[in-house]
Amino acid sequence: MSRFCRIIVIFSLVAVLLGFPHTAIADPLETFIPAASTATTQVSEADFFKRGTYKVMAGDYQGAIADLTSAIQLNPKNADAYTNQGLARAGIGDRHGAIADFTSAIQLNPSLSLAYYNRGFVRSQLQDYQGAIEDLSRAIELNPEDADSYHCRCLVHYTLGDKQKVIEDFQKAAALYLKQEKPEEYEALVNGIKQLRSPTDLAVY
Known part of the structure; x- marks a missing residue:
C-alpha cells in the first residue's frame, strides 16, 4: 500500500503514515484481542475494529477486511x-471498493477529513484528477493543518500541468511539515518534486 494512505488509529482519530515495518506491530494480536467467540467470551464491535485496524497496519489486508466487516x-x-x-x-488493489468504503464513511460522518483525504488519494491513482482535487480540497477545508493533503494535491496539480498551484501547495505542505517537525x-516532499520536475524548472520552486 502507498505510504500516503492513512489510517484511523485505535482510540483516536489521529492519522499516521503507513510506512513503518510490519515488525513494529505487536504479535500475535490474539494475545490481547479475542480470536473468536466462546461460551464466556464474545467478540465485540470494538474488538473487531481494533484487531482489524492492527491488521491493516501489519499488512494483513484480507484479515483486516474480515474483522472490519464484522465490526460494521x-x-x-x-x-x-x-x-x-x-x-x-x-x-489489495481493490481501489473501487476502497472508494465505496470511503464514501460510506463520509456519508456517515461528513466531517471526517481523513476519509476525504484517502478517497482523494485513491481517486488520483485511478486518474480521476478532478475528483481527487475536490476531495483533497475538502479535506483541507476540514483540517487546514493537514500537510499530507496539500502534498497529495500538489502532485495532482503537477500531473495536470498547473504549475502555479503546484508551487502554492508545495510551499504550504513544506511549511506545515516544518512547523509540525x-x-x-518534508524530505519526501522535496525529493519527490525534484524527481518530477525537469532541470529547466529548478528556478520555479
Missing part, C-alpha cells in the same frame, strides 16, 4: 471502520 455488521454506523476497511481494500515527510 455489528454497527453499520461505524464510519471509522469503513475508513480503515477502505485502506485494506486499497492494499516532520523532517522525513
